[in-house]
Every structure is written in structure tokens, then in C-alpha cells.
């Protein structure tokens with residue numbers, strides 16, 4: 320209770336401190352003069368790559384470019400969110416998106432994660448390889464940067480398909496590097512840090528991940544932030560970090 324109040328006061332303070340007209344966060348609806356930088360050097364394909372990005376994180380709600388892209392896209396497709404009752408499963412739920420969903424009428428949201436104890440709000444235990452929900456349970460699903468952590472990602476995608484109702488949609492983001500997926504099976508954590516930059520990333524996904532979605536039965540629309548207008552990030556900046564956030568996938572059952 321006190322923690323929630325304190326974070327709300329903090330958000331209000333940062334909203335004033337960073338206020339400006341240059342950028343807009345579609346999640347917390349702040350108008351901002353800058354975002355906060357992302358700092359880090361990670362390996363890609365076995366070579367160190369500087370991912371520094373001047374304008375990355377929303378100083379008010381802490382969303383990243385991929386989240387603001389996803390919500391800007393959703394707002395441009397109101398038929399996906401509005402107009403009827405929907406039950407949405409939000410996997411690995413970000414708290415700022417939880418607060419955003421609360422503002423949508425007729426939306427019931429279930430939160431799921433492999434480690435629900437990490438959260439300060441109610442989250443169901445979900446193992447994406449064997450999901451404990453019946454077939455056709457949800458009208459919608461959102462899942463950011465999860466599949467790259469799963470060895471058997473095709474099995475996870477089939478489970479996502481199974482628990483969605485016919486006609487339901489899923490919005491998926493994951494870091495994308497070029498056209499073709501790069502994967503060296505059997506690496507240990509050090510090997511993965513060397514090849515992919517992060518100890519628990521199982522591959523560097525390419526746009527060919529679409530094939531895995533289609534194999535599960537989905538109709539796939541690949542959207543790039545180039546075709547979703549808005550000042551939710553700095554478009555003159557083009558860093559490897561921004562590049563990897565360029566796409567989202569709308570899957571329809």
C-alpha cells in the first residue's frame with residue numbers, strides 16, 4: 320500500500336521533472352523532453368556490440384521502446400481492444416502495462432509467469448511448455464521478450480495457440496536480428512553470453528521466426544515501427560538496441 324503510494328508520487332514527480340513536448344509515452348501518457356538512456360555492451364554473433372541508446376526508457380513508467388511501440392500499435396487498432404468483453408493473458412507481465420490495462424473497459428486480464436513470486440501483484444504460475452489453462456481460454460495474449468529464453472520455443476508457441484479461442488489474437492515481441500535466426504544448440508551459460516550476449520537467451524531470432532508462428536497455425540502480421548507513426552522514441556537514433564526492437568508480431572488464430 321505504502322509502496323504503491325510512494326511509486327505513484329515518484330511517477331508524478333518524474334512526470335514534472337521530464338516534462339516537454341518532444342516525446343510521448345502512450346503507456347503513462349506523459350509528454351517528455353527526453354527518455355532515459357540504455358547503457359550496455361553485449362556480444363552478438365560472438366563479437367562485442369555497443370548497445371548505447373540515448374533515448375530508451377520512459378523516465379515516468381520505465382517502459383522500453385518495444386512496449387511503447389506495442390501500445391501505440393494497439394491504440395491504432397482499437398478493434399483489438401475495444402468494443403466487446405475480452406479476457407487477456409499477459410505473460411511475464413510488466414507493471415506499467417498492468418496499470419495501462421486497468422484503463423481499458425471490458426478487459427479482464429490474467430497475469431502469468433514461470434516465477435510468480437517475483438511480483439507484488441497476483442500472478443498465476445505458467446509453464447509455457449505445459450500451460451495449466453484449458454484449450455480456448457483467452458481472447459487475447461501479450462508476451463514481450465519471453466520466447467528467446469525458451470529452448471523449446473515451438474512447443475511454447477503451440478501452447479499459446481492452444482489456449483487462445485478461435486478468432487483471438489496474440490501480440491508478441493522478441494529481439495530480432497536480421498533475417499535468419501542464429502542458434503548454436505547445447506551452449507552453456509558462458510557460451511550463450513559469448514554468442515548471444517545474455518546468459519539465458521537461447522538464440523538470436525531473425526524474422527524467420529514467423530515460420531514457427533505459422534507452423535503452429537497462426538496467421539501472422541509482422542509490423543515494423545517504421546509504419547507505426549509517433550514520437551514514442553527518437554527516430555533519428557539508430558542503434559543495435561533500437562534495431563532489435565523494430566518488429567512486433569500480431570498472431571491471429
Ligand SMILES: [Zn+2]
Pocket residue numbers: 344345346347348349377378379380381382
Ligand atoms: Zn511512460
